[in-house]
Amino acid sequence: MERRTLLKSFAGAGALALAPRIAAAEEQAQHAVRGLPSPKIKDVSVIECEPAGVRLTVVKVTTDQEGLYGYGCATFTQRADLVKPAVERYLKPLLLGKTTDRIEDIWQTCYDSSYWKNGPVLNNAISGVDQALWDIKGRQAGMPVYQLAGGKCREAVDCYTHASGAEFEEVVENARKFMAQGFRHVRVQVGLPGMAGYGSQRKEGGRPAALHDKPLFDPAAQSRRALKLLEICRRELGEEVELLHDMHERLTPNLAVQFCKAAEPFRMFFLEDPLSPEDLGYFRQIRENCATPIAMGELFNNPHEWQPLLTERLIDYIRVHLSQVGGFSPARKIAILAEQFGVKTAWHGPGDVSPVGHMANATLDLVSYNFGIQEYTAFNERTQAIFQGCPEMRDGYLWVSEKPGWGIEIDEREAAKAPFTESPLNGGWGEIRLRDGTVIKQ
Ligand code: GCO
Ligand code: MG
Numbered sequence: 001m002e003r004r005t006l007l008k009s010f011a012g013a014g015a016l017a018l019a020p021r022i023a024a025a026e027e028q029a030q031h032a033v034r035g036l037p038s039p040k041i042k043d044v045s046v047i048e049c050e051p052a053g054v055r056l057t058v059v060k061v062t063t064d065q066e067g068l069y070g071y072g073c074a075t076f077t078q079r080a081d082l083v084k085p086a087v088e089r090y091l092k093p094l095l096l097g098k099t100t101d102r103i104e105d106i107w108q109t110c111y112d113s114s115y116w117k118n119g120p121v122l123n124n125a126i127s128g129v130d131q132a133l134w135d136i137k138g139r140q141a142g143m144p145v146y147q148l149a150g151g152k153c154r155e156a157v158d159c160y161t162h163a164s165g166a167e168f169e170e171v172v173e174n175a176r177k178f179m180a181q182g183f184r185h186v187r188v189q190v191g192l193p194g195m196a197g198y199g200s201q202r203k204e205g206g207r208p209a210a211l212h213d214k215p216l217f218d219p220a221a222q223s224r225r226a227l228k229l230l231e232i233c234r235r236e237l238g239e240e241v242e243l244l245h246d247m248h249e250r251l252t253p254n255l256a257v258q259f260c261k262a263a264e265p266f267r268m269f270f271l272e273d274p275l276s277p278e279d280l281g282y283f284r285q286i287r288e289n290c291a292t293p294i295a296m297g298e299l300f301n302n303p304h305e306w307q308p309l310l311t312e313r314l315i316d317y318i319r320v321h322l323s324q325v326g327g328f329s330p331a332r333k334i335a336i337l338a339e340q341f342g343v344k345t346a347w348h349g350p351g352d353v354s355p356v357g358h359m360a361n362a363t364l365d366l367v368s369y370n371f372g373i374q375e376y377t378a379f380n381e382r383t384q385a386i387f388q389g390c391p392e393m394r395d396g397y398l399w400v401s402e403k404p405g406w407g408i409e410i411d412e413r414e415a416a417k418a419p420f421t422e423s424p425l426n427g428g429w430g431e432i433r434l435r436d437g438t439v440i441k442q
Helices: 001-011 016-032 077-095 102-114 120-140 169-180 219-237 255-261 279-289 305-312 327-341 355-367 381-386 412-416
Strands: 041-049 056-063 067-071 157-163 186-188 242-246 270-272 294-296 392-394 397-399
Touching: 041 077, 041 412, 056 120, 056 270, 067 120, 067 355, 067 412, 077 102, 077 120, 102 120, 102 327, 120 327, 120 355, 157 169, 157 355, 169 186, 169 219, 219 242, 219 255, 255 279, 279 294, 279 305, 305 327, 327 355, 381 412
Parallel strands: 157 186, 186 242, 242 270, 270 294
Antiparallel strands: 041 056, 056 067, 157 397, 392 397
């Protein structure tokens, strides 16, 4: 039915009361013209599995149309049990019966429905729904999501991988192996003797005296050892390889400023997460002291965290965790905002992102002009048996599935064979302490 006819048929009645009916009728009419009925949400469920030692959570949105459904990543490993009820008890009742056509509208509706917002559990729950709706739209259109978002800017996704070791030589050897496989970008991390460093194999022995027997960390020792590693890697691995290093928000703010400055001669591709979100004010000091490229953001949940870093050009790469910021839709906006300020993307891509989430990352990587680099994690066999259609790695490039939506089908029977395992902290992380017993950030 045409809009004019519609309005005429409602003439005489109160315009306010009729507005929603007109909108719904118009939407149906548009679909009818194109021969596409508007799908309605029939069910929202949660799939949980742990095929590679980390808890993965995926939301499945099912429509009233036979065979039309979608998947979205909602993985928050450390508090995994809380995401499921956030989806099932709060978002599902809000969403049942709504059309899947309106992704942005649904995102905003979910976002506002808790009044208090921007927390990791709720953002992950919303991400699961958001990404599932993009998957559905792609399946309806018969296109991969990257087509819906404008199409490719590049053929495949350039990635970095992780070379780590307890000793310097081991890190160098691992980096060489990855370079031989075609990787042009390598993240390097080395163990800290007797201490709980991040991202490296634990080097046993040599634990400094401490006033407790918990996992131990010493920021100054970490800083010295990591700088030595960067020096050795640049010398041993040559000029061409791009080196990255994750500081994991472990140093004190001033030590982090010193570290970034001292790393300048090693010509890093980037240093990652030098400061914790609580210390964002120190980014200006890093900028004023050196030209080492900085990537930041895997812990971000709130627009107030990324906005100033982008608009004040205080970082070079934004690397939020897509599900932690609420999914594909908000991350797309972050990418576009970043482009306006000359900041590139480097989305967080660790093991605690499901393959559906990796596809969302890779999709943005393909369509964003300001793509920088993608963190890569290999999918083991169990993961690939559950998530069929994972992106493929060749010569350091990730190639995405050309199937509609995210191109991934989940075998729920296989997922059920890899349930969450028992662990004392239920997937949560324990504590790390300084020598005197002060607890510190992870
Ligand atoms: C990275 C990250 C991860 C996180 C992990 C937390 O850069 O890959 O720092 O290793 O620590 O995702 O669960
Ligand atoms: Mg990191």
